[in-house]
Amino acid sequence: MSATKQIRNPVHVYIDDSNLYIGGQKLYDSWDYDISKLRNLITRKIGRLNRAALLNFYGAHLDPNLQLDDLYEKDEIHSIFYCPRNGQGVEKQADTQLTADMTRCVSRSHPIKAPCVFVVVSGDGDMVPAVREAADSGLRVHVWAWQHSLSPWFGDLQRQAAYGELVTIHLLDEYLYDLLW
Numbered sequence: 340m341s342a343t344k345q346i347r348n349p350v351h352v353y354i355d356d357s358n359l360y361i362g363g364q365k366l367y368d369s370w371d372y373d374i375s376k377l378r379n380l381i382t383r384k385i386g387r388l389n390r391a392a393l394l395n396f397y398g399a400h401l402d403p404n405l406q407l408d409d410l411y412e413k414d415e416i417h418s419i420f421y422c423p424r425n426g427q428g429v430e431k432q433a434d435t436q437l438t439a440d441m442t443r444c445v446s447r448s449h450p451i452k453a454p455c456v457f458v459v460v461s462g463d464g465d466m467v468p469a470v471r472e473a474a475d476s477g478l479r480v481h482v483w484a485w486q487h488s489l490s491p492w493f494g495d496l497q498r499q500a501a502y503g504e505l506v507t508i509h510l511l512d513e514y515l516y517d518l519l520w
Contacts, residue, residue, distance in 0.1 A: 346391045348455050350382055351417075351444055353437050353469075355461035356398030357430055359511075362462075362485035366515055373520040374406045378415075380514055381458055385481050385507075390456075393417035397437045399430035406520070434465040441469040450477035458483065460511075464490030471496060474505040483509045 354377075363370035374394070382388045394415065399422040401407060410416050418440070422433045441457065448455050457473045459466050462484025470493070473480045482493050489508070497506045511518070 346393070348390060348453065350385070350387045350390050350392045350456045350458060351395070351441070352378065352381060352392050352458040352460065353395045353441050354397065355433055355437060355459075355463060355466075356396055356401055357433060358461040358463055358484075358488060360398075360400075362488045362511070363515065363518070365487065366485070366512065370515065371520045372518040374410060376518050376520075377460070380517065381460075381481070381483060384509060385456060385458070387456060395437070395440060396420065397433040398422055399424050399433070434461075434463055437461070438466060438469040442472050445469070445473045445476055445478060448473075448476065448478055454478075456481065460484070462489035462493065464492045466490075467492045467496060470506060471502070474502045477505070479505050479507070481507045481509060483511055486510050486512050 359372065363372060378392050378394060382390060382392050395418045396407065396416070397420045401419060401421055407416060407419060420436045422430045425431050445457065455478065457478055457480045459470060459480065460483045467490065470480045470482060493508055496502050497508055
């Protein structure tokens with residue numbers, strides 16, 4: 340996305356592609372998701388349908404991806420992080436990079452001057468520190484995850500009085516077929 344393009348009150352969406360993709364395939368063998376349907380579902384369900392969504396993708400199998408290429412050409416992708424793999428072919432650095440990027444964005448946001456919303460598409464417990472940082476800053480965070488991969492730490496965080504109003508959990512399971520590509 341163009342660095343000069345200023346967007347007021349965006350929805351910052353951080354997607355752990357492997358978590359989303361593998362989790363969906365555990366429920367339906369040939370499952371693959373449509374990025375535009377995912378974006379529209381998220382913005383509709385959180386009441387931000389008419390807001391710009393800055394999509395950030397993290398994963399090892401993002402290239403080649405015709406959907407990403409098409410959305411990138413339309414300036415609808417904010418960033419893509421192609422994760423390296425270790426000697427055993429296991430994806431590395433996705434969670435760490437996503438958390439670092441989200442935390443950096445949170446530090447530049449303000450709940451009153453720049454009231455944006457954060458979305459994390461991953462149930463991985465490694466995302467909890469970034470979600471907590473956003474909530475500590477007074478920013479709303481929506482966590483979207485498969486029920487089987489949702490860390491109980493998100494529920495613990497949501498039940499704390501300081502975070503209950505700011506952290507919302509959404510389960511992707513009920514939208515499995517709606518997101519098909």
